[in-house]
Amino acid sequence: MHKKPIKYSVFSLFKNALSYHENWQPVWRSPAPKTEYDAIIIGGGGHGLTTAYYLAKNHGLTKIAVVEKGWIGGGNTGRNTTIIRSNYLWDQSARLYDHALKLWEGMSQELNFNVMFSQRGVMNVAHNLHDVRELKRRWHANRLNDIDCEWLNTKQVKEFCPIINTSPNIRYPVLGATLQRRAGTARHDAVAWGYARGADAMGVDIIQNCEVTGINVQNGNVTGIETTKGRINSNRIGVVAAGHSSVIANMVGIRLPIESRPLQALVSEPVKPILDTVVM
Incomplete structure (x- = not known):
């Protein structure tokens, strides 16, 4: 059992200001991997952390590991145009993104973490x-x-x-x-931090700098993964590694019908907006 995270508020901000902000507790733990989990999520970006969060929240699984070869939100999550919208042409895309947009609208409140979502149009x-x-x-x-x-x-x-x-x-x-x-x-790396904090609070282990080097299979079933931090056992593995997912899937002989292609975009640190809306 680990300590429940404090609730962020103006009162906690004032309280920590008295100690020059030196006593904030870590946003999430940095545990060593256990030998076995109920589920392993490969990829510590927004989608991987969200998967772990909702598995814990909605399905009662708490013995979950999120393994990330780098640092949380250091991949595609921190390298995108930050635009949130659902006005897509195709029915499937529109419904998927509109469901996501509704999640965005209540995300900061649910996670008690400011993801800087601004509905500026x-x-x-x-x-x-x-x-x-x-x-x-x-x-x-x-x-x-x-x-x-x-x-x-x-x-x-x-x-x-x-x-x-x-x-x-x-x-x-x-x-x-x-x-x-x-x-x-929105600020997407803040989304990763918010979901990491929420998942950690429900017992999910977030293991950074842990690259997956292989997936173990026995009699046609997965039994775990090999990593740079050793073997981790589980019969449930979720691959949520963005463009690298096809590389991970290929470790068990699955060829995903996905091709990764570069998209060039200039993304800066957050600055005060010049425009009151997004123009595309």
């Missing part, structure tokens, strides 16, 4: 007739799926985002845009 701008047709197609698909989405004409775009140049004489004129007001941005 996401605007997709059309610059030519093809863009207009494609964005209106998505707009109508969103309406059919009961997902909030609006079509703005050029004047409305300017009213919503005054800094944007809507002159008809520029190289890429603004012919309109879709707008999802519930969408916005």
Whole structure:
């Protein structure tokens, strides 16, 4: 049994200020791996930690290990555009992301950890007739799926985002845009930290700097993993390693129909926003 995490609040902030913030307890433990677990999650990013958190919260599994070859949130979780939205074209994507958006809306309260989710809206701008047709197609698909989405004409775009140049004489004129007001941005590494804290509070072991080097199989069933910190046994293994998942699955001869491709994006440390919305 380990200590329950303190509740973050203005009162705990004031109390710790009296000791110059030197007595905050660690956000999560750094335990040595046990020899056996009910389940092992490979990948300590947002999805892996979320999987462990909900296995513990909703399904009563607490003897869980999350193994991460680097540090928590140091992979794709900390290297993305931070945009949160659900106005996708295809039905499956729209429903999945809208469910996720609803989780985002209550995440900071549930985790007692500020993930800096700001519903400042996401605007997709059309610059030519093809863009207009494609964005209106998505707009109508969103309406059919009961997902909030609006079509703005050029004047409305300017009213919503005054800094944007809507002159008809520029190289890429603004012919309109879709707008999802519930969408916005978040700090994804804070999401990893929040779910790590929540999972740890329910007894999940988070093991960093622990690379998986093999998966043990006996009579067609997994029995555990080999890592740089030794063997860890379990008959349930979840592979949540983003683009590296196909490499992990290949350790047991499973070829996932997934190809990893690089996506270039400039992501900085959080800075004070210049725009009051996201423009894409």
